[in-house]
Amino acid sequence: MVPELIILSLLIGWALGGKFWQIGDVKIKCIWLMFVPLVMYIASCAALHSSVMVKYLWLAGPLHLTEKAIWLAVVLLNLRLPGAKVIFGGMVLNLAAMLANGGLMPATPGALVAVFGESYLKLAKSMPLVHSSIMDGRCPLWFLCDIIPAHKPYAFVPAVYSVGDMVMSVGIMIALISLMRAPSAAKVKSAERGTA
Secondary structure (H helix, E strand, O other): OOOOHHHHHHHHHHHHOOHHHHHHHHHOOOOHHHHHHHHHHHHHHHHHHEEEEEEEHHHHHHHHHHHHHHHHHHHHOOOOOOOOHHHHHHHHHHHHHHHHHHOOOOOHHHHHHHHHHHHHHHHHHHHHHHHHOOOOOOOOOOOHEEEEEOOOOOOOOEEOOOOOHHHHHHHHHHHHHHHHHHHOHHHHHHHHHEEE
16 A cells, blocks of 8 residues: 555544554454465465476466455455445456456556666566566556556655556545544443443
8 A cells, every 4th residue: 555645544533532442352253364365365475486486387377366365355344444345446446457468567667667667677578477477568457557656755655656556545545534532442341331
């Protein structure tokens, strides 16, 4: 997600009288599932820098799609939370782009150069897995791929984002602000005692 939007949402939530600690009170169904795609992502990043991965490039797409499917399942199980439907919408946009491109999320060369420089693009073209996710003229649903450059001084963490990433970030903003301002469990219980 976009780190700047997350920081901004925390500041807005705090300015509106919200409490940071209330985010920790959120009950997320099947929270353990969230660690599965994280482990898969870390493993795939480690494999990316290994020559072994070159023999199994065909696995990259299915692995990425599996990660996204697990994230989708977690969000679906928690649609009752504020912002979850918006997050789900962003995930669906990203998943559509990935399904149309063999399980990978292509990025425009121009955006990569704008964020990371020409040297990064040259290096990326020498890495089989990364090269396969650099956009070319035949990219289906290109407008849903990584086309939005975020670079310094406008971004704390330089990256290239998709429309789906931006939609998810808005959903996370809604979630954080709403959860920070929601009445705590203690207040709800005391209110219930008062009306009883």
